[in-house]
Amino acid sequence: MTEELFYANLDYQREKRRGVGEVIYGDGKTAEQITEIIKRLAAATDKPVFATRCSQDKFIFVQKQVPSAVYYQEARIIAIGQSQEAVGNIAVICAGTSDLSIAEEAAVTCELLGNKVTRIYDVGVSGLHRLLAKSDELQKAGVIICVAGMEGALPSVVAGLVAAPVIAVPTSIGYGAAFGGVAALLAMLTSCSPGVSVVNIDNGFGAGYTAAVINRAISCS
Amino acid sequence: MTEELFYANLDYQREKRRGVGEVIYGDGKTAEQITEIIKRLAAATDKPVFATRCSQDKFIFVQKQVPSAVYYQEARIIAIGQSQEAVGNIAVICAGTSDLSIAEEAAVTCELLGNKVTRIYDVGVSGLHRLLAKSDELQKAGVIICVAGMEGALPSVVAGLVAAPVIAVPTSIGYGAAFGGVAALLAMLTSCSPGVSVVNIDNGFGAGYTAAVINRAISCS
Amino acid sequence: MTEELFYANLDYQREKRRGVGEVIYGDGKTAEQITEIIKRLAAATDKPVFATRCSQDKFIFVQKQVPSAVYYQEARIIAIGQSQEAVGNIAVICAGTSDLSIAEEAAVTCELLGNKVTRIYDVGVSGLHRLLAKSDELQKAGVIICVAGMEGALPSVVAGLVAAPVIAVPTSIGYGAAFGGVAALLAMLTSCSPGVSVVNIDNGFGAGYTAAVINRAISCS
Amino acid sequence: MTEELFYANLDYQREKRRGVGEVIYGDGKTAEQITEIIKRLAAATDKPVFATRCSQDKFIFVQKQVPSAVYYQEARIIAIGQSQEAVGNIAVICAGTSDLSIAEEAAVTCELLGNKVTRIYDVGVSGLHRLLAKSDELQKAGVIICVAGMEGALPSVVAGLVAAPVIAVPTSIGYGAAFGGVAALLAMLTSCSPGVSVVNIDNGFGAGYTAAVINRAISCS
Amino acid sequence: MTEELFYANLDYQREKRRGVGEVIYGDGKTAEQITEIIKRLAAATDKPVFATRCSQDKFIFVQKQVPSAVYYQEARIIAIGQSQEAVGNIAVICAGTSDLSIAEEAAVTCELLGNKVTRIYDVGVSGLHRLLAKSDELQKAGVIICVAGMEGALPSVVAGLVAAPVIAVPTSIGYGAAFGGVAALLAMLTSCSPGVSVVNIDNGFGAGYTAAVINRAISCS
């Protein structure tokens, strides 16, 4: 069943069809629209409902009408409710300080979808000892999300060390020939390590969603 | 432990480290080199050993020295040995007849790595009823590999119908603004359906490898 | 006959030559220029005169001097006069909420040029049942305008379902590998469904104009 | 109903659903595959059946098994049967001698789909008098297909002269900054003349198909 | 002889070596720097001295210290002195209202370098009669500067009508597939009319400079 607002055609079947309900992409939507959609979706499920790419200003607006809303600042996510579970183990790792926001978007998405997350941050390949020091944590993960901008080398190195599937997220961090994330994107797509698959530039949510689907299939089967 | 030929530095640790041994990328290697590497790798494992992107000519050369080698023509894979298992269920679907070779590279890779595969071919979005007729088979898959060239729309449609993770493979099929697979690659990276991750253009092997890792984690956990 | 202002060389012959008079592209023109051109064009025809890509600020300026002007906010169109007719049936469909503005630019253009419009919004391919629920309305259309950003898959799916010509409008909605509409543009140009032709990114007006020309030829022949 | 060969999943419903049956894209298919598909499709319809992008060699193979097949050499089309009708008036115009093959692909497609075609060739904008000399013929067309490579200026000029919709086909003719048709493609997408819609580079078939759909709707309504 | 400021190394020899003195590119220079350089250059020559790409704000600053400075607003040029001559005949033509600023940059540059200019504006190819009405003026020009954005078709059409050399200036006018002037640039580089040479996107000054050099060579030989 779908419900039509003038500006949106809500997909209530999605949770049944796909196992995960509709998540709101906040960018380009007004605070009013986000509030309205959050309320309708929350009324129809007992799982967390959340909106990504939301500024603090939008959160303040939403919270006035939906007092239970919380804001994950680094991740830019507005959420209602928390997951009752934290199954399996998804490692979210990132190359540099500047990739933090996208890494958190991925990590919080995983948590809201009911998964346990291990964060391993600022372990870029220019100082390999920082990554190697985390080997044990990497080995324990069922799925790894690997976030990096600039030359995007981290997923190739990580995938060479582990058996788990690696979901690579290129970020738009960098300048000049980084071309807003294209350098990292191409590097990840052409990784010499098999077992790496890639999502769109800065798509922390997409990586988190995919990792969640895989992790829950592994953990709950 | 690694072993150095002049032209290659074989990675015998890989099976232990990553769960899957080294697979040979045949393109750009001579028949002599492929033969030599296959022999060394096969001597060190009891699992199937295989080389992708191999012409029939190279197979004929290899087979003279390694009579047990077999050739998967559509997939362009030379293999020694077959998997003793076929666990789980990976659906490999493709949009058109021209995507067959890449779809088979993915499917045979999955099978050689010990997974059960369901093939669903030529179900492109221009005739949606062909895809919808396969809904039941799609629902049963634990992982879906979705191969498409041209506008690369198939993964978005498929991911909207299922709960399983979708690994999208853009192919270089198409002309003009298809730009050798770039149109399909961009489409898959920007899919409006969450749960889609992407590998390189024509990288059937990479998709198969990733699907295998996920499927076995799900099925054997 | 043309009339030369310093900044514009008005083409009064166009209505006679092309069946549709000159339409003002408001972007990059000052409110003063738009007002002046609207007044001159309106004085020379009894059909609606309109300007696209106009901000609300420009409308407020125009309205002071031309009180009969109306503003279509979502479509960003300033118009004087309404069409006396609404012939045939043009379906304007869009994939997501964010494509609304471009879809409305197309729809209002069609209406101002004397055509009947059916709006079908937020029916992207990630939830196919929303589109399929509109099958009857799609079948009734003489021409279909299909607006989508991100991976731009909607026109391929729609064109596979109908006999009518489909005019595809890629939008700049999306981020990262969407490249400001390039992903959708390439997808639409390489559609596996014949019968799709494409206009520029975000060119709702161009799609509306073309659809209007075709629809009126069909309906008035 | 669909019929599955190993390599193809024939879409017999298409004629009913879309008004035009499946047309075979010959490039990348073997002569054997083309022959088999042509025979099956021809057995299921009384309209012409045809395959585009076919070399003369493939035609010779097909003709041995299907003696009634004919070959349109410049258009590179193999056809069985001819249309019993030739309704309306589609003008196919091209800019230069080198665009002839794509123009013919469009023109023959229109004819096989039951439309009357007027050919106006080698009327590029560098010698405008050649185009202006054909003004009367242009005015009489219900739909215009405009084929050009290099700078792709012809559709802008033509659309400025007529009321009919213009379908622009960029060709890969040119070198250097023509980038295999990209220059013409971009020019056509950014035409300053409204009423132009665009198909893929070298896609004469797509333009012919779309023009046919429009022309028949106009002529048969 | 050169003179070194910390930020600039003035090239006083240029007038002797190249026939035209150094012209200041104002963009990215502070008002103070422009004032200082204008003063030094003006002290060393009896010809006009000027700076391009200057905002009105910078002009106001300059004028306070150099009261004889004048501002060409549309062209965004600050100049001291006027040319004593106006030889030959350079036609500056542009396609649309939005190209005016670049056309004026070219025209004023020509005038300050001592050439007679004929302006022919808003004669884009979508209404060919406007251009053809100016045929006599085009024929009289010794050099033609042709400014156009969007699909950049105007130079091809103009060069087909005249014997004079055509200098084409693509502008960044347009959106979507215009890619900030790339569509027009490619179109001009691949013009089917010989006799067209091209300068950088929005480079009205460069076109004016080149036209001036050619026109004065023709007129003064």
Place this chain on the structure above:
Amino acid sequence: MTEELFYANLDYQREKRRGVGEVIYGDGKTAEQITEIIKRLAAATDKPVFATRCSQDKFIFVQKQVPSAVYYQEARIIAIGQSQEAVGNIAVICAGTSDLSIAEEAAVTCELLGNKVTRIYDVGVSGLHRLLAKSDELQKAGVIICVAGMEGALPSVVAGLVAAPVIAVPTSIGYGAAFGGVAALLAMLTSCSPGVSVVNIDNGFGAGYTAAVINRAISCS
């Protein structure tokens, strides 16, 4: 007046309209077509008639039917007749040995159109003394054609030394980041030396034609 073959619409008016008759672009035309067009054009003028981009094989075919045809091998030009004049002075300079073919296409075009040519070859900027040794010859030229591949720096250096207009021709010489001439093209378009205008990659003919038009206007005025 134009004359229509099936494949070409000859433009006999061009010499009158533009001062230079139609020149045949040989690439993509058959030897038969070139022969036929050369014969028709030669019958209608007393000036040289020529075809560019012709292989030696095509020349041998043409010569059998038109014994007076001559072949400029390095330039790949077939010509009938020679110019009776050699006015003015066009310098054709190139950066490296590999640019020779394009430089000769430009030089021979200039000569066939009645201009005197000075060749200055292999004077790339990596050994500046070679270029500076030719300063006197450069100073004497009325127009300079500057041909370079790779980084395309030569026109910037040359234009800084002379008063004459410089027509820059990027060539496709180079590999990797030269991108088939794109590096040189961009460099020439963004030259810091005013007075440079640019033609398409490898377009020696276009440069020669433009230089000829300018040189003759200077020399014959």
Place this chain on the structure above:
Amino acid sequence: MTEELFYANLDYQREKRRGVGEVIYGDGKTAEQITEIIKRLAAATDKPVFATRCSQDKFIFVQKQVPSAVYYQEARIIAIGQSQEAVGNIAVICAGTSDLSIAEEAAVTCELLGNKVTRIYDVGVSGLHRLLAKSDELQKAGVIICVAGMEGALPSVVAGLVAAPVIAVPTSIGYGAAFGGVAALLAMLTSCSPGVSVVNIDNGFGAGYTAAVINRAISCS
């Protein structure tokens, strides 16, 4: 040993491992973060500690907490401490006034890392005599950093004159076809002069760092 803040994982081993300690990339970091990291790094070394890409506002903040901090305005570098040495000789040259900021970033980096620097500014190839006048200074340098935007020709010319290695820095100076530094980048990568290596667009720091490593190896061996 590394030290983990929430947002950064400081690499104190770097000085030992690489000879140069960690340098802070200020862009995208808050003033608080820069202050904190500067303090920690300064406490652990007796060499200068510095942050690049810092605005004056950030400096004012830092200075309040770290009074010994100094600001190199043109270079946008905040530093604590100065080098006790100035070995060897690195020439930093730039093409134009607008490249100054990047050139200074390179020069100050070299100085803070203990090298002697010779600045040679505004010697672009459009006025070659300015560069040739500095020949002696160029010959004396052990390493040359060559900074240029637009067509990026300077490194090719300079490398042709000297024996020292040339590190080329493309800048984003220019417009239109300069594409934010891409034109200069491609030119430098395809230089016809061997001995040129290239860093990222606007990467003055990277060039300074590399030059410092080379210069100190030469001077201190």
Place this chain on the structure above:
Amino acid sequence: MTEELFYANLDYQREKRRGVGEVIYGDGKTAEQITEIIKRLAAATDKPVFATRCSQDKFIFVQKQVPSAVYYQEARIIAIGQSQEAVGNIAVICAGTSDLSIAEEAAVTCELLGNKVTRIYDVGVSGLHRLLAKSDELQKAGVIICVAGMEGALPSVVAGLVAAPVIAVPTSIGYGAAFGGVAALLAMLTSCSPGVSVVNIDNGFGAGYTAAVINRAISCS
């Protein structure tokens, strides 16, 4: 002093000016031209003379006239003479078997220019232990050349481990989104490890030349 053949303008001054004589780029030159140039250059120096990018066929031709010529097959270099020295220590490392040819071009260039070379091959980042096993050899090198295709991650990892300057060579190895070496090129330009500078795709010679200049300056100072 230069010497002019019709096709080349030999630069005998180069050895004096730059410390290294002219090296022949064999691609696009005929065997005759290479032979002639080699003979002339060899007659004027007592150092090795060599030509890069030469096929075995060209070598066989050259050797008939210059019996002392030798061929480095993997490197595709023809040389006369060997260096009398082997100073310092340049490490040439490559990521995969397919990069061997470019790595050898770099290594042989270094050796012919009088440098000692350490080869470390097939140590790509997907199996990091292979690289780490070579740490001691890397630490001993004065300059490192790092050759990699695909995602080009190797230079970032290597530069993070050593103090020596790293010259990165992207190769065209890879397919799809590797775009003929563009992915590796962008990755190397945007390396998060300072101290990396980059040469053109597949430019083993350029890397070898630059490394040689640096290594000899270090070793002979």
